[in-house]
Amino acid sequence: MIDSPVLKVRDLYVTYQSSFGPVPAVRGVDLDIALGETLGLAGESGCGKSTLAMALLRLVPPATQISGSILLDGQSVLTMKPGQLRLVRWAQASIVFQGAQHVLNPVQRIGSQIDEAIQLHHGSTSSTVREMLALVGLSDGCADDYPHELSGGQKQRVMIAMALSCNPLLIIADEPTTALDVMVQAQILQLLDNIKRERGLSMLFITHDLSVLSHNTDRVAVMYAGRIVEVGPAEELLRGSIHPYSRALAESFPIIGDPKSRHQPKGLAGDPPDPNSLPSGCPFHPRCNVAIDSCKSIDIKLSAVTKSIDRQVACVHANDESRSVK
Amino acid sequence: MNFLYVTKKLLSAFLTLIAVVIFNFFLFRVVDRDPLAKYRGRSKLSIAQREIMIERLGLNGSKWQQFITYIKSTARLDFGRSFDSTRPVLREISDRLPATLLLVGISTILTILIGVYIGARAGWQRGSRFDRVSTSATMVLYATPEFFFGMLLLAFIAGRTGWFPTGGLRDVGADTSGFASILDRAHHLVLPSLTLTLGYLGSYSLIMRTSMLETLGEDYLTTARAKGLRDRDVMMRHAVPNALLPSVSFIAISFGFVIGGAITTETVFSYPGLGLATADAIRNTDLPMLQALFLVASSAVIIFNLLADLTYGLLDPRIGRAK
Ligand SMILES: Nc1ncnc2c1ncn2[C@@H]1O[C@H](COP(=O)(O)OP(=O)(O)OP(=O)(O)O)[C@@H](O)[C@H]1O
Ligand code: SF4
Ligand SMILES: [Mg+2]
Numbered sequence: 299m300i301d302s303p304v305l306k307v308r309d310l311y312v313t314y315q316s317s318f319g320p321v322p323a324v325r326g327v328d329l330d331i332a333l334g335e336t337l338g339l340a341g342e343s344g345c346g347k348s349t350l351a352m353a354l355l356r357l358v359p360p361a362t363q364i365s366g367s368i369l370l371d372g373q374s375v376l377t378m379k380p381g382q383l384r385l386v387r388w389a390q391a392s393i394v395f396q397g398a399q400h401v402l403n404p405v406q407r408i409g410s411q412i413d414e415a416i417q418l419h420h421g422s423t424s425s426t427v428r429e430m431l432a433l434v435g436l437s438d439g440c441a442d443d444y445p446h447e448l449s450g451g452q453k454q455r456v457m458i459a460m461a462l463s464c465n466p467l468l469i470i471a472d473e474p475t476t477a478l479d480v481m482v483q484a485q486i487l488q489l490l491d492n493i494k495r496e497r498g499l500s501m502l503f504i505t506h507d508l509s510v511l512s513h514n515t516d517r518v519a520v521m522y523a524g525r526i527v528e529v530g531p532a533e534e535l536l537r538g539s540i541h542p543y544s545r546a547l548a549e550s551f552p553i554i555g556d557p558k559s560r561h562q563p564k565g566l567a568g569d570p571p572d573p574n575s576l577p578s579g580c581p582f583h584p585r586c587n588v589a590i591d592s593c594k595s596i597d598i599k600l601s602a603v604t605k606s607i608d609r610q611v612a613c614v615h616a617n618d619e620s621r622s623v624k
Numbered sequence: 625m626n627f628l629y630v631t632k633k634l635l636s637a638f639l640t641l642i643a644v645v646i647f648n649f650f651l652f653r654v655v656d657r658d659p660l661a662k663y664r665g666r667s668k669l670s671i672a673q674r675e676i677m678i679e680r681l682g683l684n685g686s687k688w689q690q691f692i693t694y695i696k697s698t699a700r701l702d703f704g705r706s707f708d709s710t711r712p713v714l715r716e717i718s719d720r721l722p723a724t725l726l727l728v729g730i731s732t733i734l735t736i737l738i739g740v741y742i743g744a745r746a747g748w749q750r751g752s753r754f755d756r757v758s759t760s761a762t763m764v765l766y767a768t769p770e771f772f773f774g775m776l777l778l779a780f781i782a783g784r785t786g787w788f789p790t791g792g793l794r795d796v797g798a799d800t801s802g803f804a805s806i807l808d809r810a811h812h813l814v815l816p817s818l819t820l821t822l823g824y825l826g827s828y829s830l831i832m833r834t835s836m837l838e839t840l841g842e843d844y845l846t847t848a849r850a851k852g853l854r855d856r857d858v859m860m861r862h863a864v865p866n867a868l869l870p871s872v873s874f875i876a877i878s879f880g881f882v883i884g885g886a887i888t889t890e891t892v893f894s895y896p897g898l899g900l901a902t903a904d905a906i907r908n909t910d911l912p913m914l915q916a917l918f919l920v921a922s923s924a925v926i927i928f929n930l931l932a933d934l935t936y937g938l939l940d941p942r943i944g945r946a947k
Contacts, residue, residue, distance in 0.1 A: 402847070403862050407941075418853065420853065447940050
């Protein structure tokens with residue numbers, strides 16, 4: 299299925315440098331996204347989703363350590379020269395950032411912000427600002443507006459227009475609907491879905507909320523404490539997750555639009571771990587209700603489960619039929 | 625920026641000016657019980673002359689009448705005659721205004737350009753060599769009063785090398801017209817404007833550096849980088865236009881200090897502008913001159929702030945662009 303993936307990530311580690319010392323935010327992630335495929339990436343706040351997204355285009359702060367490999371359309375992002383990296387950014391992969399409120403320059407007109415990207419990569423695109431605005435359902439007039447004159451949903455549309463303007467292979471959508479109200483969320487999701495289908499784009503769709511993944515993703519990866527703990531075909535995984543954390547997350551499908559229900563999955567006590575002081579063994583063990591003694595010392599690697607070739611899980615109980623997980 | 629915003633700013637500048645004019649009336653009536661005590665006319669005043677002077681200065685009649693007289697003459701730009709030179713104050717001021725405008729204008733433009741450049745670059749490359757060197761240097765500049773630079777320049781450059789004149793507006797006996805005279809005046813301007821520039825460069829660049837640092841973490845810079853812009857363009861097209869906004873206000877606020885700096889600088893270089901006139905007028909308690917100079921200085925601050933507000937309106941689309 300994944301012959302020549304658009305994105306191929308191997309053993310990715312991202313460690314921020316903070317005044318309190320190194321912060322290992324992503325710890326050994328493998329990821330593949332095929333052409334035209336959408337991978338959903340879910341996990342609680344702070345598990346490293348945005349860090350992973352930013353690292354894909356080397357957008358993390360300069361002092362940050364990144365290791366492993368990232369192949370974007372076969373090109374190695376982590377080893378390329380800055381000049382090459384600038385050509386790859388936006389033309390190969392673009393990002394719809396989390397929190398559209400501040401991602402547009404407040405003192406530059408919308409049109410010129412979109413045009414800036416088009417001019418920069420005019421080799422790869424012949425789109426015009428007008429076409430891009432029309433594509434996301436905005437009027438021509440928006441080109442002359444400044445960001446503060448638009449609503450949150452409109453700004454997110456502008457961001458999507460901008461992300462599409464250079465015809466990338468991959469779009470990274472980092473919680474594209476957080477901070478929007480329910481109606482607008484649905485519209486934006488629909489818009490992304492349509493565009494993706496029309497253009498045959500690959501997408502990495504990041505969210506807190508497993509429920510939005512069911513209808514618009516092909517595969518889903520669940521992230522915990524900087525690692526992927528379970529990955530598999532979307533429907534299969536969402537219907538019957540194997541990893542105790544995925545299950546807790548799936549059971550806690552939050553009420554859309556209620557921010558309180560989003561951060562605290564139901565039936566999952568405690569907070570996500572602080573990357574500075576991760577628990578020993580399986581980092582989920584302090585919150586896991588099926589943990590056994592060895593979980594405190596042994597950290598199980600992500601590996602294929604016997605019952606399905608497409609599923610990978612990182613848990614001692616992964617192949618444990620008798621302890622069938624409810 | 626729209627019409628309403630401009631009107632509002634113009635109106636508020638005008639009202640501030642009125643308030644200053646009114647304040648000026650009271651200020652100069654409490655400084656001295658007998659404003660004529662320091663009169664240094666050509667001869668001692670007789671009782672009769674005193675009466676005439678008091679009337680001329682508008683110091684007769686009730687306070688209310690005095691106020692009316694003051695407002696009327698101020699509106700006519702009639703500030704009486706200087707105690708010192710006995711020439712009309714307006715003449716004294718208009719003779720010296722160009723020299724000071726030139727000095728303060730050149731220094732302000734230089735300070736803003738250089739200060740904004742240094743501050744923007746230092747903030748953008750926080751922790752770099754450029755930042756460390758320029759920040760230490762601008763801290764020293766910031767902490768040093770401008771007359772100190774003036775004295776250093778005077779002693780070491782003008783005094784030792786003789787490359788620049790030690791003071792004045794032009795060489796005595798030089799041509800007063802033509803290209804040579806322009807060169808001569810420029811020659812006399814170099815050290816004073818350098819002094820004033822050095823005096824305020826520190827604060828302007830530190831202000832710009834701080835605004836730049838506040839901009840560094842903004843999400844739209846990440847967007848710009850993600851689009852594939854080179855670092856320079858991220859800085860020039862996205863960071864600087866945003867970081868300029870708070871700097872414009874700070875620079876406007878600090879303009880009052882520049883005027884103070886002009887007084888000391890002109891004094892150090894015996895540069896015959898309004899600053900030197902102010903120093904002289906203070907020494908001689910030349911009340912009519914002081915009163916007018918105070919108005920000029922306040923108006924300059926008001927006008928500069930108005931310009932800053934209008935610039936801000938041009939730079940920031942969020943200001944007064946109702947839709
Ligand atoms: N620049 C940084 N320096 C140090 N630590 C950071 C930095 N950015 C993020 N972190 C830390 O890295 C961890 C992962 O953060 P990240 O933003 O990737 O999480 P996330 O999964 O996207 O969360 P959310 O759902 O809230 O967006 C968090 O613990 C965060 O505090
Ligand atoms: S490895 Fe142990 S602690 Fe970790 S999820 Fe599985 S059962 Fe829970
Ligand atoms: Mg995030």
